[in-house]
Amino acid sequence: MKKILLVEDDLSLIEGLKFFLLKQGFNVAVARTVKEANDYFHRFEFHLILLDLMLPDGSGFDLCKTVRQTSEVPIIFLTASDEEANVVMGLDIGGDDYMTKPLKLNELISRMNATWRRSGYVNEQSAELNSNGIIVRLLEGRALKNGVDLDLTAVEYRLLCLFMQHPNYVLSKEQIMQKLWDNRESFIDDNTLAVYISRLRDKIEDDPRKPSFLTTIRGLGYKWSTKQGDLS
Template identity: 35%
Template sequence: MSHILIVEDESHLADLERDYLKQAGFDVTVINRGDEAAQWLQKNEPDLVVLDLMLPGKDGLDICRDLRKSSELPVIMTTAKVEEVDRLIGLEIGADDYLCKPFSLRELVARVKAVLRRYSSSVEAESQPQSGQLVISENDTRACFGKSCTELTIVEVRLLMLLRKHPRQIFSRDQIIDGIYDDRRVVSDRTVDSHIKKLRKKLQEINPEHNYIQSVYGAGYRYDAEEI
């Protein structure tokens, strides 16, 4: 039984979400404050988080951003803010889906099932790498192509996984800083460029036929998902 965490400060809505998800066969935990949810997630690992954007204590964007520094846990963000910029920000920091209030509770259940299916398929595919596929290992900080492997730093692993999760999406240097560093105040654009340069060199050593990280002039960097 999949375990769903609902982080929602509107108690009535949270109760309805919990009831619908339980009827659909999920185990559900409800937390009403963002700071309490962040603490809970440090000790627990649900299968998916339904995360409201505007929360007391700590907002949903910060929670999602912190999660993405160490976890691929699926996240569906919910919010009453419908501006396009908010929708893009939510997805750029790693949310898997987005629902604008008011939304159908049946749609919520459908979205939860769809995201869990995609996540399960992705995990299964990564556990059975094919020849010609770049494989990233977080546990021993390595990247391998076929039988060739290269050692990465922790920051390089974070950087590579951030870009790879959103192939062909352009990431600005600021977005990269926010995505891989705990404290962006001590990091400059030149630091990002230096990490990109070193990471590229390492990847080219194990697969010189493919340029995984591409520069986009005046915009940033993106991951080329077309693997040989």
């Protein structure tokens, strides 16, 4: 699921645009100020930023400059018709495209897709999982928590990837064992799985005795519960 950061302060536009993007299958975070947008950007990974030029505490230009210091995430500016002359400046400092309001929603989707094709950013991001302060770099076979490498066994790493690839989705014990071992290891049973889950929690949870990431859903299985506002 592609993750979009919508930076806009017009409530009527926010409601309509967020509803439309959610229906298209995107995950959407909304920031109404530069400060809120900076907070989201530094906490989560996004596939694209829709960025209004004029915000209550600054301009979209300022945020664009900040983003470009560390990221190549595509940015599409949203601008009123009388601000269109400023777009050249936005493109010069790192914006990828712009649209004038009122937005034509189908055109917006086309421009988003075109931006992704040009940048290749989504393909790069698909090699990384990110939630709850944990990052898994699939191409490197590494997992980090708050920037520090996690010392995981092969089974623990596979478990972590499986859960992070299915956020907020309950996986039954049977599903986990089938996906993880593909019936090649007949000695794996419920008790063995519970041991692996416990060991993984010891390494990833802030408090393994009260797990908040890898939670047990009694009678159903296990779930990777993302933090409130987490977009993974």
